[in-house]
Amino acid sequence: MKPSPFTYRRATSVADAIVLLAVAPDETAAIAGGQSLGPLLNLRMTTAGTLIDLAAISELRESRDLGDAVFIGAGVTHAEIEDGKVPDPSHGFMRRAAAKIAYRAIRCHGTIGGSVAMADPAADWPCILLALNATARIAGPQGERRLAMDDLLVAAYETNLAAGEIILGFEIPKLDDTARAASSKINRKTGAFADSLAVAVRQGARSRVTLGAASIRARILPQTSAALAQGESLEALRPLVASDVAALLAAPDPYLQNLHATNVMRTLAEVLGA
Amino acid sequence: MTKIRMTLNGAPVVREVEDRTSLADFLREECGLTATHLGCEHGACGACSVDVDGLLTRACLKFAVQCDGRTVTTLEGLNQDRVTEALRDAFHRAHALQCGFCTPGMLVTARDLLLRNPQPSEAEIRDALAGNICRCTGYAGIVHAIALAADELIRHPRSL
Numbered sequence A: 001m002k003p004s005p006f007t008y009r010r011a012t013s014v015a016d017a018i019v020l021l022a023v024a025p026d027e028t029a030a031i032a033g034g035q036s037l038g039p040l041l042n043l044r045m046t047t048a049g050t051l052i053d054l055a056a057i058s059e060l061r062e063s064r065d066l067g068d069a070v071f072i073g074a075g076v077t078h079a080e081i082e083d084g085k086v087p088d089p090s091h092g093f094m095r096r097a098a099a100k101i102a103y104r105a106i107r108c109h110g111t112i113g114g115s116v117a118m119a120d121p122a123a124d125w126p127c128i129l130l131a132l133n134a135t136a137r138i139a140g141p142q143g144e145r146r147l148a149m150d151d152l153l154v155a156a157y158e159t160n161l162a163a164g165e166i167i168l169g170f171e172i173p174k175l176d177d178t179a180r181a182a183s184s185k186i187n188r189k190t191g192a193f194a195d196s197l198a199v200a201v202r203q204g205a206r207s208r209v210t211l212g213a214a215s216i217r218a219r220i221l222p223q224t225s226a227a228l229a230q231g232e233s234l235e236a237l238r239p240l241v242a243s244d245v246a247a248l249l250a251a252p253d254p255y256l257q258n259l260h261a262t263n264v265m266r267t268l269a270e271v272l273g274a
Numbered sequence B: 001m002t003k004i005r006m007t008l009n010g011a012p013v014v015r016e017v018e019d020r021t022s023l024a025d026f027l028r029e030e031c032g033l034t035a036t037h038l039g040c041e042h043g044a045c046g047a048c049s050v051d052v053d054g055l056l057t058r059a060c061l062k063f064a065v066q067c068d069g070r071t072v073t074t075l076e077g078l079n080q081d082r083v084t085e086a087l088r089d090a091f092h093r094a095h096a097l098q099c100g101f102c103t104p105g106m107l108v109t110a111r112d113l114l115l116r117n118p119q120p121s122e123a124e125i126r127d128a129l130a131g132n133i134c135r136c137t138g139y140a141g142i143v144h145a146i147a148l149a150a151d152e153l154i155r156h157p158r159s160l
Helices: A014-022 A038-044 A077-082 A094-100 A112-118 A124-131 A222-227 A235-246 A254-271 B023-030 B083-094 B103-116 B121-128 B138-156
Strands: A007-010 A028-031 A048-054 A064-067 A069-073 A135-140 A141-149 A151-157 A166-173 A180-186 A196-202 A208-213 B002-008 B011-017 B049-052 B055-058 B070-072
Touching: A014 A028, A014 A048, A014 A135, A014 A166, A038 B002, A069 B103, A077 A094, A077 A112, A094 A124, A094 A180, A112 A124, A112 A166, A124 A180, A124 A196, A124 A208, A151 B083, A180 A254, A196 A254, A208 A222, A208 A235, A208 A254, A222 A235, A222 A254, A222 B011, A235 A254, B011 B023, B049 B103, B055 B103, B083 B103, B083 B138, B103 B138
Parallel strands: A007 A048, A028 A048, B002 B070
Antiparallel strands: A064 A069, A069 A166, A135 A141, A135 A166, A180 A196, A196 A208, B002 B011, B049 B055, B049 B070
């Protein structure tokens, strides 16, 4: 239950972090809140020759209103979102969702950027930011680039971040005035990782429904999203949800099928006011 | 080894630590502060809860080097804290501990809850304790004690 030895370096700026990460990319890991990486290191499920701490980088803690979107820095913690300390593009939805992540002690340190970079298939922010159609801003040795959430997520603990790249933050489009958003998590106990995580955002043509913990990464449910966008009723959505869930499961499984479909239907009932 | 400086329970501390040393091991092994208990060492049990810069923290999920320059407060450092005093008294009255292993983490977590939410409902108390495991399963007494302490602090805000 103790990590194997590593060398710790504290990055002072984004530029500094990129230089430090480039020294030995295969043996170096970035750490922000460390609330997911810490357990993996302690359990020796992963090792690192050098840990580059991003927590002191003030640039990663900045958030701002962009007009039609909000930028939230990668180093913003779940608790800061829960407590409303950063601008909210989602009429309070992100605050409510943040409050459901793990436990308060974890939320005080775990960061939105770390959650996405870790890319646990059951994690909250990848699924939520995908539903909100967020775009990640990324910095690396080649400069800056932007990547939509759907293009950033690849598989379990795998993203399209290149060696030496870090997430600067996320541009999250503001929800329409009439939009409704909901998430539903099924887990064995309060704060445990999700057995199923569903997110629904209803706002006309930009409606989107996502599901986490069902496959190797959070996914958009295509048929369900399209039908929600067209204003279909809850009952009309039911078979499309079943079809989308079945397509995500690695193998047919009546229990998982029912678990995920029920969870998605809960979020749809909420955003439809049913 | 890395030299770190922190304010620990109100006093400055300077020590050399191995980079991989957790804050919890640092507190217990290097500083002799054994109120911080280690149960799971991967963030699930809450026995090692401490306060870092006013934030509720799992001491097993921070490395001591990450706390360089920070202010760390363990249960020992909350001896004169009025919320902790009310909680300690209520834990005694409500029989909110059996073996006592989880108790320091319960007290630190409950204090954090009452500072943010002085009048929590039973559901809110249970939600806040979800990350603190009592293997004696004495939750009923613990939840009751936190509600008692909240009442006491509301009724007698300056007597403690």
